[in-house]
Amino acid sequence: MTDTLLEQCRKLHAEIEWLQELSGKEFTRDPRGARDQQRMDERVAGRLGKVVESTQKLKKFYTEGTDFYDTRLEELTEISGTKTFQVYFQKVKELKENQKAAQVFQFAAKPDEVDVVVSKQWSGPEWQGRFLDLHSFHIEYQNLFKQNELNYKKYLQTFHHFHRIPNKHAQYQLYLDKLLNYLVDFWNRTHPIFQATKVIKALDAEFREQWDAAEVDGFRRNFNQEKLKELESKPIGSAGALGPQPLSDLPNVELYDIVTLKWFKNIGSLEGHRKGKKYLKRQEKIKNNPDFHFALAFKEAQVSLFAGLLEDTVVRTVEFVEKRQTKSYDEVRMEIEENENENDSDDGSDEEEDPSTIYNPLQIPVDFDGKPIPYWLYKFRGLNRYFDCEICGGRKYRGPMSYERHFSEWRHAHAMRTLGIPNTKDFMWITKVQDALLLWSKIKDRKKDAVWNPADEEVEDAQGNVFNRPTYENLHFQHSLI
16 A cells, blocks of 8 residues: 555655754754764755755645646545545555554654765775875876976975966866866865855856956966966965975966967967967967857866865875875874774764864974874974075075975075076085075186196297297297298
8 A cells, every 4th residue: 555645745744844853953063073073064964955855856746737636635535524534444454454554653754764874985095085185186287297296295285276287288178177076076075065066156157257357367368477476475285384385487477378378488489389370270269259268267267266165175185295204104004094994983082183172382293193292302303493594585494304404305406506506515504695606606716726727738848948838839830830
């Protein structure tokens, strides 16, 4: 025996009420940590999704047409007429005959019957949504643009810097599609209540206004050098000890072509490119269709938006990458196993502690467990002292170990190359630009004096007269002509 139409509607209404009540109770309690907050959001989002699904079914029942109203009228007439009790006992008899007597008094839905079970799929490096997993995109980016020197940490900080893309070709657009899909999916998994569709919808109108006003850099107008400097000086993940990035290798905006979205090495190659047939065809297409690059520009804007919204996650990922570089393989493997086997019980004992509750007025660096290192170790390593390096753009290094190590790192070496000075051991502990230039000038003078000059060679003739080599050869030549 199947449920009547009225019974189906009643069950759906009861289910919706239970789900709304459970969602309301969920918001009345305080989560015990970031992971508990995430699980709470997932349960609420699942319940709200089920409410929407049940509401759509009810809407279909109520708006289906005359058949629904006729069936509903027949059922109401049947249970409200003079034969109400006769119909009731007849239905009870049918239930008993079909061995369904246990279901006679289950008129209201129970919480455990209507509640949802949410299971999210996370990759290993994501650690249940704590970090981003952009390893595959980092490898694809390196293969596309042959940038093998770009490490994963640098990529995390600058993957939204689209002005550094040398050529925005079709393969780059495929890479951008996959990157955007991953960021949207990660946002939806970590923010189940506030879905990405709402964020993109808010961005759409704003971006369309900027596009129509020709204010989108790199597409409707050329890049501005000052804006590039502002963007480079504040990359994602630059907070704390990471510091700002160097600005010496910024591209020259005069070498960018706004039609083909390419960077060139010099003005000559750019001018030659603008005389080609492909360039003229692309220019004609853009004139006929002002929205030729709109889809690509909007995708880059979405990636930049989600990169900003997920900035805290990116910073945690960068810090985690730095910590892993100091660990052995066994330590990393054990840490992954502990995270995978972590008990998700509701007692709160294994919940992640809120870092804001840790009292750390001296800003002592935290250890791998998320707590500040011991104070004696903090003083022993000299982390209370800061060392400035003018050559690196006034960058400060915390502690003598990081200060000594930076002389062999890429930042200091690049700054020395910019000054035209080789980064050798002679310039160890030199941090002032003027001191480095003076020392380089003395080294060049010393090397110049040490170089042997053939003109200084002395030669003696048959009479015992001593001449330098050029004078001797000149006199010998004149004597041979006589």
